[in-house]
Amino acid sequence: LPTVDNTHEIAQRIAPDSRIVYVDNDPIVLAHARTLLTSTPDGATDYIDADVHDPAAILERAAVTLDLTEPVAVMMLGILNFVLDVEKARRIVREIMAAVPSGSCLVLTHPTFDDDLGGAGQIPAMEFWNENATPPITARSGEDIAAFFDGLEILPPGLVSCSRWRAEPETPPVVPQFGAVAVKP
Ligand SMILES: C[S@@+](CC[C@H](N)C(=O)[O-])C[C@H]1O[C@@H](n2cnc3c(N)ncnc32)[C@H](O)[C@@H]1O
Incomplete structure (x- = not known):
């Protein structure tokens, strides 16, 4: 919104x-x-x-406004969590990043159930959501979220809790969402 x-x-x-x-x-x-x-x-x-499950349609429509021969910032914020099949989610990222040139960025955030980030606590909330609301949502392991960046160069500070990505000097509390920014070489 x-x-x-x-x-x-x-x-x-x-x-x-x-x-x-x-x-x-x-x-x-x-x-x-x-x-x-x-x-x-x-x-x-x-x-x-458009539906995120249909990247070809998204790219075709986006090309009306964007010059896809110039670097583009692709921002997939809180969206791949609605693609329940991890292989399908990987294909979506690969297809979109293949359509943009070298120097483009991928900005991606995704909820995790990894307990390093306190993620176990959100499993009951997601179960409640999936029983009572749509569209169904999933969290993923940090390892699976990191794999979305395969072939790209992740910028410092790497894949971290979103609240810790280049945070202001006072350390904010960790949130159970991983985020990173990567550049297409
Ligand atoms: C958590 S919000 C994130 C919104 C925005 N990216 C941001 O960071 O503020 C998720 C959004 O994804 C949209 N959404 C859910 N499933 C979708 C799908 N299959 N295709 C496209 N959008 C979808 C929802 O309508 C909602 O607006």
């Missing part, structure tokens, strides 16, 4: 000609997007009604 300081607002504050494409398949999200996702005159903002 659009909020304050959405990706395009931050990007266009720094580079007003930034071009941003959002993807979601929830009609409520898309209705808000239509009214709230405006753009600077020099840049562009688009939103695509």
Whole structure:
């Protein structure tokens, strides 16, 4: 759902000609997007009604707004947790990163059940969600989440709890979500 300081607002504050494409398949999200996702005159903002399970359709629509011959930041934040089959999730990442050139980035966050990050505590919450809500969600091990970055160069500080990724000097509490940023060589 659009909020304050959405990706395009931050990007266009720094580079007003930034071009941003959002993807979601929830009609409520898309209705808000239509009214709230405006753009600077020099840049562009688009939103695509597409399912993450269909990366080919996403790439085709994204290419209307983005120049896929130039490096792109692909931000998969809290989305692969809705792709329950890990092999399918890996194929989605591979297909999207294959379609963008060298120098592109992958920014990925994913809930984990690893207890190093206190993840075991969220298993009952996810079970409750899956019994009472849609779409079904899954957490993954840090090892499986790290494998999404295969073939890419992960930037410091690596795959860490999202709250610890280049955190401000006071150490924030660990959250049970792994996140990292990687560059396509
Ligand atoms: C946890 S939110 C993350 C939103 C955003 N990426 C962020 O970081 O603020 C997950 C979003 O994924 C969307 N979503 C869930 N399943 C999806 C699917 N199969 N295809 C596309 N979007 C999906 C939901 O509608 C929801 O807006």
